[in-house]
Ligand code: KG4
């Protein structure tokens with residue numbers, strides 16, 4: 531089975547080819563064109579600019595991965611495309627292109643939930659552990675703890691009640707005068723910082739539930755920054771390390787709690803924030819102490835990519851799960867709706 535994956539939900543244009551043969555799967559080719567440089571001067575993603583860039587880049591990327599994989603269009607079993615959630619204009623570029631290419635080549639188009647792509651992405655690099663397992667999904671717009679009972683069977687255990695973890699990284703970075711996207715910028719600066727210098731809050735850490743809250747942490751950073759007349763470089767570095775430590779500590783602690791509460795011995799992480807090295811290290815060390823094995827996708831499969839979209843579609847097809855005939859791009863699309871279909 532050969533699936534072409536397409537991802538254009540935000541600021542990365544991506545195409546990839548996933549092949550399953552004799553029960554084994556592999557990525558034949560993948561490409562991601564980041565728009566970070568385009569949006570960085572605006573301090574965040576400009577939706578209309580993102581759509582236009584997807585439009586210019588996507589056909590070229592798709593052609594390139596087809597060539598790299600040495601496949602003809604007639605050898606494809608489907609074109610998987612992110613149908614949501616994401617920026618409406620950006621989604622429309624990807625879905626319209628996928629529908630057109632699928633129609634011309636007489637193959638099915640397979641609408642995929644972006645978060646299902648992230649959730650299953652650890653399977654791109656290693657075999658997925660036995661179900662059920664727990665996944666911490668941390669991206670720019672979502673912070674979720676999910677019990678994965680099977681492909682297409684997701685139970686939300688907890689979520690953020692306000693900002694997402696990625697959003698907290700991005701907003702804190704902006705307060706520190708760092709460029710977009712804030713997560714990698716904070717992580718880089720934090721390497722040389724003293725994470726204990728600023729006592730930032732660990733929101734909801736002691737609440738006995740699996741929900742998160744990050745807006746108070748962002749506000750604490752704002753007050754700390756505004757209190758200083760002038761922030762020297764070491765102070766900025768120490769603040770970056772303190773913010774990163776606060777976010778990671780809460781994420782790790784709640785993830786381990788989720789495993790304990792559900793009796794799961796396997797913890798997966800996914801989404802852009804899962805590329806964070808401090809988070810990965812902390813998860814590995816703390817889970818080991820709790821007898822939980824952690825499954826980490828490669829950093830490039832944590833951030834937005836098309837291999838995860840092709841892979842999620844392939845897994846659904848393998849399970850015999852149907853894709854709808856009639857569907858539209860959906861900027862908002864709760865993950866739990868997938869379990870009802
Ligand atoms: O999953 P993703 O690529 O796009 C969405 O679907 O949102 O996640 C993007 C988020 C951004 O908030 C970005 O700052 C964050 O992931 N991020 C990181 C790192 N790399 C990306 N946050 C912390 N450390 C990183 N290394």
Ligand code: ZN
Pocket residue numbers: 644648669670801802833834
């Ligand atoms: Zn994403």
